[in-house]
Amino acid sequence: MTTTLIILAIVILLIFIFIGMYNSLVRLRNAVKNAWSQIDVQLKRRHDLIPNLIETVKGYMVHERELLEAITKYRASAMEAQGVGNISRAEGALSGALGRLNIAMENYPDLKANQNFLALQEELSSTENKIAFSRQNYNDQVMMFNNKIEMFPSNIIAGMFNFKQAEFFEIEDKAEREVPKVSFK
């Protein structure tokens, strides 16, 4: 009688531990999804701002036509990209081009007198920041989730219920971003 009770208690305890681990995996996976949707919101916002920006600076930055065209092209391919890996590559290219545009703007003092442009620039640089910060947050969440999947004993449950590792949102090498060399075809 006592032995049965003890065994029963152990089984119930195990079930509870099992449920707890499963739930924390689900919670982490949802946190990753949520963090991703935050990035997505900001990326959309960036895509929306770019045509406006180009329209505003076009008249001033006559010598940067190629750069502006490149930005339009990168934006289009970033909007089409699917999957974390592809999106992060496409957005990385777009970030690089926008960074170069930002540097180039320094040569156009007239732009800075344009109130419309200043408001737009604040919006854009804030959106860039928000992308960077939500990426930071997303990667933190992904790391916690991936750790949980790999670590014992939660890896058993992760294996049973087919939890897959999430992909990091990487931005390509900083040095590569800052050197202004792009081949326009």
Next chain:
Amino acid sequence: MWELVRANKRKSLMLFILMGIVLLSLGYFIGLYVKPPEGGTAGLLIALAIWGILSLISFFQGNKIILAISHAKEVTPDIHPRLFNVVEEMKIAAGLPKMPKVYIINEEAPNAFATGYRPDNAAIAVTSGLLARLNRDELQGVVAHETAHIFNRDVQFMTVAGIMLGSIVLISQLFLRSMLYSGGRYRSDSKGGQGQIILLAIALIFAILAPIAAQLLYFAISRKREYLADATAVRFTRYPEGLASALEKISVNTSELKSANKVTAGMYIVNPLKREGMRLSDLSSTHPPISERIRILRSIAGGAGYLEYQKAFQQVTGKAQHIIPSSGLKEEENAALRDKPLETKTQATAKENKRILGDLMMTVSSFTFLNCSCGLKIKVPPEFTKKQVQCPRCGNFLPLVK
């Protein structure tokens, strides 16, 4: 980062238990002295009741009270888009569940604070003087520091600890005053004897020492949390120079924040009250010296992680003290620092900034703006009830529509 929040929760629980014991024994011994032997329980219950009432008030109204006594006004995004953007950026970096409310305090002294019991119910307030002086990166540093307070549950912790401290001070003061005015009257109506004198001694010692001990404890924790908030802010922004140069600009300021008082002083990013003697007040200060905070921030070299802040702290202060709970350091993965400011744009002059902010504050306080045909901009306060305004320059009458 989340491990750190948990470690903080454990630590603050211990502190609360400690302060709770002090509070209850204070009540118990006073009660015991006043009416031995059954008075002890009554004293304990009274102490508990005082604490409970103060806590309830602060829990339901604390936010509003603090924002009201600081004369903070809630603003909408269109009034100061940049401030809103920066707060939203930090909300994202910290992964807060909800955007904190944004308040502006119309004061010349640059300062900022955060309030709110839970991260989904928080508010950040900055003074207009701060907005006028700081550039984007510096503003981001300050907002990151405040967001760090929300993220680390410092606001919650400091409020609860502050209420306990307040109760302890209140009870001791009540007892000591009554002793002073009654001249120890209570002693005569009991049978007297040695036991009574010992009880009086214990009650007196408790009443004198408890508030001091509780205050020192509170201040020590408050200082530590300031360092921690700086470290978390760096973790959020990845750019220590922003906060460092903001602190530098703030520390140059000499004007005192009029709407701050001793109770709310601990909440601000830097001590809003003027300091008297430096050395002696170090122990009783809610904030670490600004110059030290700046030096620590500037000596962070290896990255934005907590471990790097810890190293910089030890290097600058020469203390081996652990600012970051070790459980926070263990799980820590370092992160690269951002190496250049985001903004290269030149700032508007101080005078322009003041004009912009003056108008902004008037918008906040619902002034009406009228443009006269002679080119003068007339700012009409909300108290003005007449239907038309005379332009002081050209004498034209302008209709006032509200």
